[in-house]
Amino acid sequence: MDPEEVLSHCTPRFADSWRHIDMARPLLGGFIDAMALVEFQRNGEARLMLEGPGFASLFGEGVSAETPNFIIRADRQDRENLVSACRSAVMRGSSVHVDVAWNVGTGCHADDDDNFFKTITSVEHVGHTDDAKLLYFAFRDVSARRTAEHGLARSRFSSALRALFDEIFLLNLDTGANEPVYAGGKPLVKEDGTPVDCGFHAMFNTVHHDDVQLFWKFSNYTFVERELFGEEPVDAIMFDLRRGDDDGNYHWTRIYISRVASADGRKHVLVCSQNIDEQKDAQRRERELRSKAQTDGLTGVYNHVTSEELIRAKLQGLAGDDSAVFAIFDVDDFKRVNDTYGHSMGDDVLKVVASAVRDVCREDDVVGRMGGDEFVALFGGEGVPSKTCVQARLERCKEQVRDQSTALGIDPPVTLSIGVVSVEAGTDYGDMFDRADRLLYEAKRGGKDALRFG
Numbered sequence: 001m002d003p004e005e006v007l008s009h010c011t012p013r014f015a016d017s018w019r020h021i022d023m024a025r026p027l028l029g030g031f032i033d034a035m036a037l038v039e040f041q042r043n044g045e046a047r048l049m050l051e052g053p054g055f056a057s058l059f060g061e062g063v064s065a066e067t068p069n070f071i072i073r074a075d076r077q078d079r080e081n082l083v084s085a086c087r088s089a090v091m092r093g094s095s096v097h098v099d100v101a102w103n104v105g106t107g108c109h110a111d112d113d114d115n116f117f118k119t120i121t122s123v124e125h126v127g128h129t130d131d132a133k134l135l136y137f138a139f140r141d142v143s144a145r146r147t148a149e150h151g152l153a154r155s156r157f158s159s160a161l162r163a164l165f166d167e168i169f170l171l172n173l174d175t176g177a178n179e180p181v182y183a184g185g186k187p188l189v190k191e192d193g194t195p196v197d198c199g200f201h202a203m204f205n206t207v208h209h210d211d212v213q214l215f216w217k218f219s220n221y222t223f224v225e226r227e228l229f230g231e232e233p234v235d236a237i238m239f240d241l242r243r244g245d246d247d248g249n250y251h252w253t254r255i256y257i258s259r260v261a262s263a264d265g266r267k268h269v270l271v272c273s274q275n276i277d278e279q280k281d282a283q284r285r286e287r288e289l290r291s292k293a294q295t296d297g298l299t300g301v302y303n304h305v306t307s308e309e310l311i312r313a314k315l316q317g318l319a320g321d322d323s324a325v326f327a328i329f330d331v332d333d334f335k336r337v338n339d340t341y342g343h344s345m346g347d348d349v350l351k352v353v354a355s356a357v358r359d360v361c362r363e364d365d366v367v368g369r370m371g372g373d374e375f376v377a378l379f380g381g382e383g384v385p386s387k388t389c390v391q392a393r394l395e396r397c398k399e400q401v402r403d404q405s406t407a408l409g410i411d412p413p414v415t416l417s418i419g420v421v422s423v424e425a426g427t428d429y430g431d432m433f434d435r436a437d438r439l440l441y442e443a444k445r446g447g448k449d450a451l452r453f454g
Contacts, residue, residue, distance in 0.1 A: 010127030034058040034139040044083040046070040075101035089123040118143040165272040169198040173267040208242035228259040252280040296369040299354035307368025314380040318425040324380035331373035332448040356400040360393040415449035
């Protein structure tokens with residue numbers, strides 16, 4: 001497939017970065033040794049779509065775009081972890097790192113130790129075709145044989161890294177000295193020949209005030225040294241925050257802090273920053289779409305389907321002495337409101353009821369609209385209120401509905417009938433709903449504006 005056709009299925013930012021990457025030197029300064037764009041299928045198979053710099057040198061001639069399933073080149077014990085990392089990258093929308101041993105041997109000698117090399121492989125979801133996801137693979141060779149071949153003292157990074165990141169600098173944790181590597185195309189030295197200001201202290205001046213504590217937590221030298229050079233070191237530290245530009249506008253930025261091998265034995269780290277406004281916007285839109293799919297468009301509480309799913313899940317989570325309280329709310333004489341004041345006023349009443357129910361519930365409780373003028377609530381989780389407390393809350397809910405409907409000009413004011421049941425571990429959803437529904441209609445037959453507990 002033509003590279004441009006492949007890149008047309010990727011995000012614009014990644015496609016632009018890849019076009020720069022393709023011109024980079026094969027070895028990328030020790031931070032990334034090779035790159036590739038892979039098409040990941042639902043069945044866990046993967047096809048190599050584009051080879052990036054360093055790929056042919058790292059994998060040899062045994063792997064190419066004609067390879068049916070690229071993942072088959074991974075060691076048998078690592079394949080499952082690699083497939084899991086690919087799926088996780090698609091689900092999370094962020095880079096996932098996984099240790100993988102790769103086989104570059106062929107035929108009967110494929111399992112010889114000399115035919116394997118070890119990498120830390122970073123996987124990131126960057127696009128999709130009709131039937132598969134497109135994943136960016138970045139390989140960092142950590143095998144002893146390849147490390148010896150490539151050397152340990154690499155502190156300069158190629159234009160490929162510069163295409164990916166907006167700012168790059170090296171930090172010596174032992175001395176606190178910072179060395180600029182890339183500054184978004186700006187000069188790295190001042191007019192007098194001295195390096196430009198860089199490092200965490202310079203970065204701090206651009207951080208949004210709400211993110212300062214987060215920044216200091218992850219940029220603290222002691223924390224960085226413990227995480228990257230401690231007894232159980234991580235491959236990299238990554239966190240997101242907002243930074244201001246020269247015009248005073250704030251942008252979401254992802255900070256990467258990675259360990260760098262050093263010939264002098266000192267603790268060097270590489271710090272890279274990347275604008276992720278597009279990714280954050282995509283995540284926000286996804287959350288909005290998910291919220292629209294889960295909530296009732298008029299009242300903002302959960303819709304019928306989501307309410308039932310969440311309540312069933314909470315019931316299944318009850319164990320031992322756990323308990324919960326379930327309530328069904330119905331607006332008395334709702335047809336009178338619609339017929340007398342119009343459907344617009346009826347909608348306002350439904351919003352008032354939803355708000356009142358939500359106000360008497362806790363953050364983790366489930367509040368939903370089952371349809372029409374019927375609402376439900378499940379008081380579950382830790383610290384379930386007592387019967388007396390629930391009754392007081394529901395009476396407060398009824399009073400709030402009466403007061404707010406009066407303020408809307410409805411006379412006589414709107415009232416609620418409510419059926420309430422206590423539930424324990426093992427309670428069936430249908431049985432619980434039927435019991436509460438019967439109590440609700442007892443309240444209706446008893447004169448409405450009532451609460452029945454069972």
